[in-house]
Amino acid sequence: MRPTNPPDHAYDPDLRADADLDAEARARGYRLAVQCTSCKQWLVNARSVAAHRGPVCRRKGDNVA
Template identity: 60%
Template sequence: MLAANDDVTRQVLELEANARQLGFRLAVQCLTCKRWLTAPRSVAAHRGPVCRGGHDV
């Protein structure tokens, strides 16, 4: 069974790959601490691993 965020994660990975081909890097700010996030899972969740409490969201 796929989690709801698996589709979002796949979309982020695809977007990131396309951006990388064009010389860009995808980043978002964490909704909690405002740090810049670049890891695909963190970008998809808009929260870094610390602010997610170490759990996959």
């Protein structure tokens, strides 16, 4: 099997720092959470945390509050 190159975002220093922080927190038994900018629900999914919006609000296309 041929090795694949990592995605371009793997080299973004800000995203790499966020991923490292999340990995360290999880290793210590913590989870990072942010509030959705549309509905204020707490988000823990990595994709939602990065977007600061949950899947329902992203689907709805709600305007940011």
